[in-house]
Amino acid sequence: MALVLTEEQELLRESAADFLAENSPVTHLRALRDGDDETGFSKAIWKNMAELGWTGIVFPEAVGGAGLGFAELGVVLEECGRTLAPYPFLSTVLLGGRAVLLGGSQAQQEAILPGVCSGDRLLALAFQEKAHFRPYDVETKAEIAGDGYRLTGEKIFVLDGHVADQLIVAARTAGSNGEREGITLFVVDRASDGITIQRTRMVDSRNAARVSLDGVAVESGAVLGEVDAGADILESVFDGAAIALSAEMLGLVKEVFERTVAYLKTREQFGARIGSFQALKHRAAEMFCEVELSNVITLDALRAADAGRDGLSRLASAAKARLSDAASLITCEALQMHGGIGMTDEEEIGLFLKRAKTAELTLGDAAYHRDRFARLTGF
Amino acid sequence: MAEPSESIDAFRRELRTFLDENCPAALRNPAKDGSKPEPTPDDYRTWKDRMAARGYTTPEWPKEYGGGGLSKGELAVLREEAERIGSYVPAVSFFGASMLGPVLLEFANEEQKREHLPKITRGEIEWCQGYSEPGAGSDLAGLQTRAVRDGDHYIINGSKIWTTNAHQSDWMFCLVRTDPKAPKHDGISFILFDLRVPGVTISPIQLISGQSDFCQVFFEDVRAEARNLVGPLNGGWTIAKRLLQHERQLLSSYMPGVGDAAPKPSTAPKTQPKQPRSGLAELARPYVGEKDGCLADPALRDRIAQWELDALCFGLSLKRSGDAAKAGQDVGATTSMFKLYMSEMNKRRAEITISALGTQGLGWSGDGFNPTEIANTRGWLRSKGNSIEGGTSEVQRNVIAKRVLGLPD
Numbered sequence: 057m058a059l060v061l062t063e064e065q066e067l068l069r070e071s072a073a074d075f076l077a078e079n080s081p082v083t084h085l086r087a088l089r090d091g092d093d094e095t096g097f098s099k100a101i102w103k104n105m106a107e108l109g110w111t112g113i114v115f116p117e118a119v120g121g122a123g124l125g126f127a128e129l130g131v132v133l134e135e136c137g138r139t140l141a142p143y144p145f146l147s148t149v150l151l152g153g154r155a156v157l158l159g160g161s162q163a164q165q166e167a168i169l170p171g172v173c174s175g176d177r178l179l180a181l182a183f184q185e186k187a188h189f190r191p192y193d194v195e196t197k198a199e200i201a202g203d204g205y206r207l208t209g210e211k212i213f214v215l216d217g218h219v220a221d222q223l224i225v226a227a228r229t230a231g232s233n234g235e236r237e238g239i240t241l242f243v244v245d246r247a248s249d250g251i252t253i254q255r256t257r258m259v260d261s262r263n264a265a266r267v268s269l270d271g272v273a274v275e276s277g278a279v280l281g282e283v284d285a286g287a288d289i290l291e292s293v294f295d296g297a298a299i300a301l302s303a304e305m306l307g308l309v310k311e312v313f314e315r316t317v318a319y320l321k322t323r324e325q326f327g328a329r330i331g332s333f334q335a336l337k338h339r340a341a342e343m344f345c346e347v348e349l350s351n352v353i354t355l356d357a358l359r360a361a362d363a364g365r366d367g368l369s370r371l372a373s374a375a376k377a378r379l380s381d382a383a384s385l386i387t388c389e390a391l392q393m394h395g396g397i398g399m400t401d402e403e404e405i406g407l408f409l410k411r412a413k414t415a416e417l418t419l420g421d422a423a424y425h426r427d428r429f430a431r432l433t434g435f
Numbered sequence: 436m437a438e439p440s441e442s443i444d445a446f447r448r449e450l451r452t453f454l455d456e457n458c459p460a461a462l463r464n465p466a467k468d469g470s471k472p473e474p475t476p477d478d479y480r481t482w483k484d485r486m487a488a489r490g491y492t493t494p495e496w497p498k499e500y501g502g503g504g505l506s507k508g509e510l511a512v513l514r515e516e517a518e519r520i521g522s523y524v525p526a527v528s529f530f531g532a533s534m535l536g537p538v539l540l541e542f543a544n545e546e547q548k549r550e551h552l553p554k555i556t557r558g559e560i561e562w563c564q565g566y567s568e569p570g571a572g573s574d575l576a577g578l579q580t581r582a583v584r585d586g587d588h589y590i591i592n593g594s595k596i597w598t599t600n601a602h603q604s605d606w607m608f609c610l611v612r613t614d615p616k617a618p619k620h621d622g623i624s625f626i627l628f629d630l631r632v633p634g635v636t637i638s639p640i641q642l643i644s645g646q647s648d649f650c651q652v653f654f655e656d657v658r659a660e661a662r663n664l665v666g667p668l669n670g671g672w673t674i675a676k677r678l679l680q681h682e683r684q685l686l687s688s689y690m691p692g693v694g695d696a697a698p699k700p701s702t703a704p705k706t707q708p709k710q711p712r713s714g715l716a717e718l719a720r721p722y723v724g725e726k727d728g729c730l731a732d733p734a735l736r737d738r739i740a741q742w743e744l745d746a747l748c749f750g751l752s753l754k755r756s757g758d759a760a761k762a763g764q765d766v767g768a769t770t771s772m773f774k775l776y777m778s779e780m781n782k783r784r785a786e787i788t789i790s791a792l793g794t795q796g797l798g799w800s801g802d803g804f805n806p807t808e809i810a811n812t813r814g815w816l817r818s819k820g821n822s823i824e825g826g827t828s829e830v831q832r833n834v835i836a837k838r839v840l841g842l843p844d
Contacts, residue, residue, distance in 0.1 A: 435716035
């Protein structure tokens, strides 16, 4: 599949850019942060995004979606990355929503996904328990109790968990920590007895939650997919989410690179524009290469996800590894090249740096994904 | 633009018949009758001559200058059909066909095109490139080799260096200074001449790798015919730069060094193996061992993973450039990074290779090392030139900064 945008995708990109420029420029994130907004984003704008069809892009029409694909969602997320739009695509659409799509029964899909598409229902995936992303590190227990289960454990870094209406919780029904088998996914309402949700404010001004489950009772109908086989769902969900997050990071990387090149052309020191100094030119050229490689791996991974191509996991890891490194390199270089002004809260480069670091460590960093890429390449 | 499929189909049918009737049995696999005779020098010559007679050794050049007159679509069919019978499209002078030919088509006069292009197609003349000089490397425009008009000739004095295969070449395309008083870019001309004339001395240069594919060439009152000056007098720099673009593009797909570093855009997306493999990891495995199915040296493994990841992305970038060109978008910006990235990647591959081989990567000759190990050692040394030849990486970064990013001088 061609690694260029189709005409329709180009139109979508333009309309997304226009919408975000008006409704969620970088100053919008700053205002939410400075006002200590209790949601961390505007529910009205999220609803507008849903009306534009963005929340339902990857969901089938039967549940209220648009029946399009990752290529289109990637276009929107790339633009979101450019303006640091703090909207819950990752939590609600890519982690929670796609877990329901890939693992849920028809009844579960019909109950949950129309609300996701309409922008009325927020989801979060509660899987991580320790400081590093290891998909099979699940100690939270799900013990059989009557016709259902009781869930007990501690979850951290539950993205947008502070506002999610429902949580998809990964818990262990068999096996032990680190094993692939024995993980089961459950749909849990946030209002259930025994749940404590504590908002955690992150460096990028977005939010996650610590979720404490103290014998939370769920019915057997809350199981998503097969008992003990939750890892099958999770792996596909994580692959899709890593690719989509890469698209958001790509937008961030391009934006920061463009801003930095523009700054090199205007800032003067020693009586010359600093972009004339070879020490900076060569680093800018290196960044240019990195942006191009980030671009193509992301475009290819998005298209592979739509085509269901063999080796999708390998491509997902390639994309997330590359974008994690690229986002780190380019935000760090951008800050250095902006000099003292880059250190100020007033200049926006710092906001990009903070988002880049959060995205880098979300769903596995570059080292994690290179290791996985190597394993999937047979070494 | 996609071509009408009927005309492509007709071309393919006709081509199949031609290939079937003309490809020597020993140069196809398997031969028509199932046997596999050993090819003789005559077989290679016959095959080249028959293909050249149709212009297929320079398939995209216009027919009037000896080329095949093929469209991109037909060229793809030619390669497919040659591959289908287990054969190949014969190559002629690399420097002639891939670098000089395209600039002659663009800049030369009618007489020059008619004289030189058909000889390239027929493989009659080996060409070499007279660009760098001892005092003009990265600063190519600082070249000092002089050409002074004398009747119907120019008299050439000076020296060229890093001339690939000059000792096996017949003619040279050469940058010479024809106006020493003009600013340096404005006093250069592009001229062609026969190397087998009095006053030319060619000395191969031994490299750190032990190879000698480069030469230094000395000119002492060498007479070159004035009618072989291409383009305007003192207007050679424009041609020189265009030719460098062709060269850098070629260097993005092939680099001398270690192993099969070049991702091939035409085949990469089509033939994705079910289980991807890493050539570097396979090379390393016997030397570093395995643990739980992974290479036992985690630091080396991570370097290989990064290299493979870079190679994957680089291959996709080549593909995107092709896709964008097909969609009618400007691709100049990205192609400028290919030479830079490819050469740095190739050097890194060689460094990783030696790390993988350990002390078995230190052999120079004789016992104790197998031929592959020695080839890798020498390839590692040869690869150091990748980021120097055809424009250093530093020059490439300057080009990107200036032409693509528009950074100030």
